[in-house]
Amino acid sequence: MSQKSVSTFVARVAAAIKDIAALHIKFPQPEREAAVMLAFPIYANMPGCIGCIDRTLIPIRSPGGPDAEVYRCRKDYFAINVMGVCDASLKFTTLVVNWPGSAHDSRIFNESTLCHHLQHMGYKGFLLGDSGYACSSYLLTPFLNPGTQKERNFNASHIKTRNCIERAFGVWKRRFAVLGIPVRTKLAVTQDIIAATAVLHNLAVENNLLPDDNDTILENQEEDFTYIHQGARQGQRRRAEIVERLVVTDSPITSTTSENFLAAFSTLSAAFCAAS
Template identity: 45%
Template sequence: MNLFEKSSSSSSDEEEFIVIRRPKLYRKRVDCFEKYDDLNFFQRFRLRKTTVLSLLQEIEDVIKLPTQRGGCITPMQQLLLTLRFYASGNMQIAVADFLGVSTSSACRIIKRVSRALASLRAQYIKMYSDNREMERSAEKFYQIASFPRIIGAIDCTLIKIDSPGGIDAEIFRSRKSYFALNVQTVSDASLKIRDIVARWPGSVHDQTIFNNSNLRDRFENGEFGRYILIGDSGYSLRSYLMTKLLQTRTPAENLYNESIIRTRNVVERQYGVWKRRFPILRYGMRLKLDTTMAVIVATAVLHNIAIDMNDLLPEDLLYNEEMDNNEDILQPVENNLHMGHNIRQLLINEHFASL
């Protein structure tokens, strides 16, 4: 062997590295069903044990892992980790430590379970399908402040997010100067979410979201008959969407405004209960944009399930969402909204004038 060959051999030996793989760590996982009583369980996950068991039956086949090898995380553990993330409004590392999994596993679990819950949207978030349901809804709304024919109160709320980055990031900056999604919902008198749109940047106006929604097309096509929505002054007056008067001149008009304000308060209360049950909606999300949207819809599904199962929040956990006083007052376009003005005036003259 010549000198060059020896040098080459020596150099090759020096470039060899020994890679020692870190041994896999299996953490001890907490059995929350056994550890916590009903009250403590509810405080940590914001749903009762019976509700969680019922929910698990609906998504278990979707979220279970294909193998049981390697310390597999069970569907129940995945669901509880995700609920804890929604309920704590905390970072993923905190909920990972809480249930004894790695942060990377927690990230994947939250994404998987949120999408599975969001897939239940058609089953739990839906407008009315027949006249009997609409009539019952209108009766419940009428009991609040004597406003007739209402089947929903519509509004938007800002959900904080991290900047999504990229050249379009600034369109997510809301009028309150933080990055957000502007989420539209329709609430019924029981505070259930009947419709949700959770895909628009925070800078987009409420009316723009409604104009591009499927719900508007359904009302335009007469699917809900004589029944109507109510909204704040951020929405344009329509034949199927009543807003308050900017100026009142008669006692009947004063009654109309007072009634619409009191009745529309249900959507503000709905936001309050929704965000209080799942503080992740209040404190903001550090997730990818598509996962954030899935989380918003998933928590809306859980909100409705909680109402159906009578999982009421204790009084000390309830709070009222602050009213949005920064709404833009839209100027009506007469050629499109003439019928809306006529219907509003008819309600004032024939209904509120006789109260």
């Protein structure tokens, strides 16, 4: 089979899988977020989390044209800056693949449909993200300079829980090595390939096909501190509320006790919304 035929079939298959992405990469609706909250505390007792967010760079060849340099990332290669959100099972619940490598994480999130939904659709839970994002009532970041033991406990729980998205990226890239090399396809086809492999990743998770050693697979990327911003007062206040109610134990919360955390968090969310 000729290279041209292979490229044509790859493009067609990737596009076909991408077209059903909305069926397999779905952020939970507000009425279904409770089940997602119940899953996260098993890692580090973090109550109220409905997703972990981060970005990963997917290398590409230069797309050419007058705007090619906007795809050059800060690590000095051409890339697509992919925003991902995952749940506690490492399934992607959101994936944004249409931003160039030079785009900042916070801008990608702020202009996303997910951000709009979190602001206006009545979610009680929140995302966990690194300090590349502003702290808000719906996206909590760690303390840059924790001053109390409770704040240090929050940061430790935050890091262990947010580790999910790094593991998700790591498993995804290990399963699909094509994501680690500059694919010699047109930009639109490359974006379709990224989305298609994420759909296949989710299907693998749903069918318990994760690698046996997935706990050791981590995305190796530097923390992004180029957006040092502790966020709006509302976000800081909500984080402070979680800090005061975070329970530190020698072992993670089990499924039999996580329902108590959900009930407590629902009370906290209602109080927060009433005060806002």
